[in-house]
Every structure is written in C-alpha cells, then in structure tokens.
Amino acid sequence: EAGVVQSPRYKIIEKKQPVAFWCNPISGHNTLYWYRQNLGQGPELLIRYENEEAVDDSQLPKDRFSAERLKGVDSTLKIQPAELGDSAVYLCASSRRTGGDGELFFGEGSRLTVL
Amino acid sequence: GESVGLHLPTLSVQEGDNSIINCAYSNSASDYFIWYKQESGKGPQFIIDIRSNMDKRQGQRVTVLLNKTVKHLSLQIAATQPGDSAVYFCAESLSGGYNKLIFGAGTRLAVHP
Numbered sequence: 001e002a003g004v005v006q007s008p009r010y011k012i013i014e015k016k017q018p019v020a021f022w023c024n025p026i027s028g029h030n031t032l033y034w035y036r037q038n039l040g041q042g043p044e045l046l047i048r049y050e051n052e053e054a055v056d057d058s059q060l061p062k063d064r065f066s067a068e069r070l071k072g073v074d075s076t077l078k079i080q081p082a083e084l085g086d087s088a089v090y091l092c093a094s095s096r097r098t099g100g101d102g103e104l105f106f107g108e109g110s111r112l113t114v115l
Numbered sequence: 116g117e118s119v120g121l122h123l124p125t126l127s128v129q130e131g132d133n134s135i136i137n138c139a140y141s142n143s144a145s146d147y148f149i150w151y152k153q154e155s156g157k158g159p160q161f162i163i164d165i166r167s168n169m170d171k172r173q174g175q176r177v178t179v180l181l182n183k184t185v186k187h188l189s190l191q192i193a194a195t196q197p198g199d200s201a202v203y204f205c206a207e208s209l210s211g212g213y214n215k216l217i218f219g220a221g222t223r224l225a226v227h228p
Contacts, residue, residue, distance in 0.1 A: 042204045042218025100212030106158025
C-alpha cells in the first residue's frame with residue numbers, strides 16, 4: 001500500500017511570493033491533516049479535514065494560509081504571501097476513520113525555506 | 116537527509132544497551148498518549164500508545180510508562196539498535212483520539228556501535 005505522498009519535497013522562495021503544497025493521502029483514508037513542524041520542534045496542527053469538510057481550522061493563519069480538499073481526496077495547502085517565519089516542514093497525514101479515531105500516517109513532508 | 120532539529124536534547128547510547136526517553140506533558144486532562152519516531156527527512160511514525168487508565172504498556176522491544184501524578188511519560192527501548200537512531204516525540208490528546216495531538220519538543224537518540 002502506498003503511503004502519503006507530498007510534493008514538492010523542497011521549496012525555496014523569496015518572501016512575499018506564493019507557494020503551494022500538495023498531498024495525496026493513503027487510498028480510502030477519510031481524514032486528512034496538515035501539520036507544520038518548525039526546526040527542533042514537534043509538529044503543530046494547522047487544519048483537519050473529514051472527507052471534503054474542514055472540521056478544524058482553528059490554528060490555520062487565515063490571513064495568508066488557505067487549504068482545500070476537493071472531492072475529499074487530494075489536498076492543497078497554500079501560503080500567500082510567504083513570510084520569513086513560514087520556513088518549516090509542512091507535513092500531511094491521513095487516517096482511515098473520521099472523528100479522530102484512527103492512527104495517523106504521515107508523509108515525508110515539504111520543506112519550505114523563505115529567503 | 117535534512118536534520119529534524121539541530122538543538123534537540125540528545126541521548127547517546129551504545130548498541131545493545133537499553134534506552135529511556137522521557138517526556139513531560141502539559142495537560143492533566145490529557146487521556147491518550149503516543150510516542151512517535153522521526154528519522155531524518157521522514158514524517159513521524161507511530162511506535163506505541165497508552166491511555167490514561169493504564170500506567171504501562173509493552174510492545175516489541177518498547178515499553179511506555181505513564182505517571183499521571185507528575186505528568187510524565189517515558190519510552191524504554193530494549194537492546195537499542197543503530198536503526199533506532201532518530202528523534203522521538205511524545206504526543207498527548209485531550210479527546211482520546213487523534214483530533215488534535217499536542218507534540219512535545221522531541222529527543223534525539225544516537226546509537227553508537
């Protein structure tokens with residue numbers, strides 16, 4: 001079974017530029033999570049989807065971050081415009097069940113560097 | 116591969132020794148705890164979990180201990196192997212599930228031959 005696939009693996013941009021990350025969850029997984037991991041720290045939840053609905057986006061900085069999960073499968077996380085403090089690894093995870101019940105499987109992450 | 120973190124606390128052990136990684140969690144109401152392993156350039160990987168109604172749980176070569184009195188969690192790895200070298204995170208949950216995990220800061224385990 002293929003794991004969670006994320007792209008790009010690495011992205012370097014200048015501040016104020018836009019950037020987008022893509023996630024393909026494990027087939028059949030209904031819940032999708034985006035986490036941000038700053039250097040030397042644990043991941044922090046940005047947004048959680050159950051199917052196509054964003055059920056928890058309370059920690060997503062909505063002034064510059066947006067996300068979508070069309071058709072309840074793939075998801076895109078966008079930052080516009082990027083700031084220096086956005087440099088981090090953006091992790092996508094998925095789980096089979098909804099309601100927070102079900103082990104998380106993480107992708108390898110997309111590492112963003114903002115110059 | 117890239118480094119997960121450059122200034123994490125590091126535990127150095129000899130191959131074959133037992134390792135103990137500690138974690139202090141923040142919320143006394145947390146009822147579910149998970150240990151994750153993160154290798155360089157990879158996402159976190161589930162190791163073992165424990166619910167708050169237990170104080171010990173064993174897996175294959177790993178044991179998790181929970182002390183709710185002092186809000187402390189530990190991960191014991193028996194007969195540590197080079198492949199165990201990674202950053203280890205504890206995570207706590209208030210919901211009993213995976214809805215909103217709160218991850219700790221992480222500990223780097225370095226296994227020397």
